[in-house]
Amino acid sequence: MSEDYILSVKGISKSFGGLKALVDVGFDIHAGEVYGIIGPNGSGKTTLINCITGFIKPDAGGQVFFKGKEITGWPPHKIADMGITRTFQIMRPYHSLPAFKNLIIPLWSPRAKTTGGWRGGGKHGDRDTVAVDILEEIGFERDSRVPYKIASTLPTGYQKRLELARCMAMRPEIIFCDEVFSGLSMSEIAGMLPLLEKLKMEGITLIMVEHRLRELFRVADRVMALNFGEKIAEGLSHEVIEDKRVKEAYLGSEKV
Amino acid sequence: MEQTRKERIDRGLKVRTGGIYAISSGREIMYLVGPRLLLIVGILLVPLFLEFAPYWKRVVNIMCVYALLALSFDFLANYVGLVCLGGAFFVGVGGYLSAIFNVYLSIPMYLSIPLATVTGAALCTVLLLPCLPLRGVYFAIVTLMYPLLFTRVIEALDVLGGTNGITGLDGFPNQYVEQYAIIVVMLLSLFAMRRFVSQDIGLVIRGVKDNDQAVRASGINVTSIKALSVFIAALMGCFGGAYIAHLYMWAGISLFALDFSIIPIASVVIGGGGTLVGAVIGSFILVPLSESLRFFGTLRIVIYCAALTGFIVFKSEGLMVYLQRKYHQFERWVKV
Structure with a gap:
């Protein structure tokens, strides 16, 4: 059943x-x-x-x-x-890292390495590029400084998106x-x-x-x-x- | 009244943006390489300058061991988020293992030191494994406890030479091998660690410090990441211990002395946490300072403490953080 x-x-x-x-x-x-x-x-x-x-x-x-x-x-x-990930109610970005570096961690995870992660980005060599691509998809202005800012300095809206991006990066089945x-x-x-x-x-x-x-x-x-x-x-x-x-x-x- | 504020501007050199390498001008290359070269060449030349002061050669050796310990503390505390009071633990385990390999098993020195480094680090990691899933002060307490435990066990059971220690280790063939062995290993560790923390795996380790829950939610086993970090830190500490054992040709319970835990922490405070190079610079200041104060007898500790307090009060960010900021940024006063 x-x-x-x-x-x-x-x-x-x-x-x-x-x-x-x-x-x-x-x-x-x-x-x-x-x-x-x-x-x-x-x-x-x-x-x-x-x-x-x-x-x-x-x-x-x-x-x-x-x-x-x-x-x-x-x-x-x-x-x-297995593919079940979550966001946290109290936003907890990796606050000392730049926003795009936050996504290196899920892209580095065993799941992303084997299944490829979001759009196969975990398998590519250059995770930095993939990370910025994901941030662009989720609404970070690519040509601005926003993706490169330290995560703790981002406004709430961006931090919430970053939470979602962190989940997306490992291409889960359930969020x-x-x-x-x-x-x-x-x-x-x-x-x-x-x-x-x-x-x-x-x-x-x-x-x-x-x-x-x-x-x-x-x-x-x-x-x-x-x-x-x-x-x-x-x-x-x-x-x-x-x-x-x-x-x-x-x-x-x-x-x- | 006219008000002004201090404005800080990054130096507009291409080399400071990631991924672009300074090949355009000699000035930019020097900007990038200069400080590193100064450190490397400086420390490599020190033994030659000390040709006339043999006593200070020993001090430089010990200073480099403390630099290794400070590196390992800085890495664990500021990148992994584990406060490690176990410098003495690493040194003791490395030293005793090296003595066991060299004296009891007659393994030559050039093999016993690397062997003691790797097996020692593995042993330390296994012993610390139970407190790695926990957050908070547990790791600090357990690392502080192990050296005391080992000291008492060796005393009470009279094993491993008891209070006399293990004597008769091979010494280094000559002074230059003795000095450059530790200097080269220390420099290699420093630059290897700096590179390591900026790799992707290094970012994962920093993620564990910032937010271990999110790392778990990304499908990464936090305990194994912490174990890897402890292993790396213990490698540096155990090498220091094995080196000291061969330097003194003796391994005794003073290898578990609290100095090995505390002075590296003070060095990191002085040098600036999180910079790695600060840890090294800090021990280059502290160890010779403490040595030159021997003249004052027991008052040494007082002067030593005063210097430390001074640093904490007046330059709490640490020397290297301050210097790096001055190096990479302009400062000017602007009208508000």
């Missing part, structure tokens, strides 16, 4: 001491889909990403399958090597986007949307954790809502937002 899906998550739970961050969460994702995960603050969205990408180990019983192969509890670098819109201005978001469309066109499956619902619904095919670590709704975006439990989670219940 699970071979039909690129990613299947079954019964993931995670407790930190007495706090149940995730309770029996499961979902299935088709290849090429854009899947949104929404929920109020502290509902376990980032914990879920951490569990799937291996940064924290889920409690016993949960299972994660990638293309039918179980990857539960693998170390993060092995999961990334988990942890709040790529947060902290961006409306015009910056407007620039970000075509990028996500482009990744989708390239056949990369996107799983987006978001607070900016309006922007998310423009790109997402399906959406799941979490509240207090439990899955409360799943489906097309307009169905989910009309769901009574989702409304309650965001706005509180109508009964006073």
Whole structure:
């Protein structure tokens, strides 16, 4: 059954001491889909990403399958090597390196070396050129000084793009986007949307954790809502937002 | 009131942009090669100048060993993000292994030193492996602990010569071999390290320092990258230890002395962290300084500390960072 899906998550739970961050969460994702995960603050969205990408180990019983192969509890670098990578909510570029040098690291990774990375760039000898090419594709002005600036000095919008570029460079199958819109201005978001469309066109499956619902619904095919670590709704975006439990989670219940 | 601020402008030489090599004029070639040549030729000439001061020849040898240790500290601390207090650990392991190979197994000196360097570095890496997946102070504490541990084990079990140490190692055939061996290795390590950190693998190592989570998310095993870095750093330290053992023709527990851990750190502070060459320059200043202060007896430490504090207060960026900035940039006052 699970071979039909690129990613299947079954019964993931995670407790930190007495706090149940995730309770029996499961979902299935088709290849090429854009899947949104929404929920109020502290509902376990980032914990879920951490569990799937291996940064924290889920409690016993949960299972994660990638293309039918179980990857539960693998170390993060092995999961990334399979083709599942992520951005971080708090932007963490390699701050002492110039922007384009940030991409040398994913281009150097074992995955990029064997599969070629983005447009085969990991196999070429000159990673610097490939890195600047990728930055140009993601909206860094090639002839300006921006790609050569030290990453920590870049504006937020560019740093968010750099996060995505870092994921793109290794040409993953799935990218988990942890709040790529947060902290961006409306015009910056407007620039970000075509990028996500482009990744989708390239056949990369996107799983987006978001607070900016309006922007998310423009790109997402399906959406799941979490509240207090439990899955409360799943489906097309307009169905989910009309769901009574989702409304309650965001706005509180109508009964006073 | 008229206000001014200091403006810094990069020197407009082509050589400073990546990938373009200075072949257009002698001036540009000298701009690029000059400082490096000064260091190389200078240090190669030192033994000849010291022909009349044999005592100071020894000091130069030890100074170069400290330079190697400082290089390894600077690399680990400022490129990999591991604070290593284990200079003494590397020196001790290298020294004792070299003594074992040379005295117990009768391997000639020109083989025992390289052998001790490589096996020593491998041993150090394996011993430090458990604390490599961790972040924070653990690495510093464990590297500080190992030399103490080895000292006590050797004392208590009376193995490897006990407190007397292992005597009877081969000495160097003559003074010139003795001096140039360490000088050449030190220079080669310096320029090899400078090249290494600008390679792609060097960038990955710097990425581990900046953000190890993102390196993991790129499908690279961070622990093995750290292990590789520790191995490289330990190579330099273990060579220093093996060299010292053959220099004194003796390997004893003083090879695990705290000096080997602390003076390199002070050298990096003085020379400027992250420049690599600063680490070398720092030990060129500190070791002779500490040696010339022997005259003051126990007050030596006081003067030594005062000099260090002075550096930290007045030039906390370090000598080489300061000099490189002056070399590569114009400064001028402009009206605001």
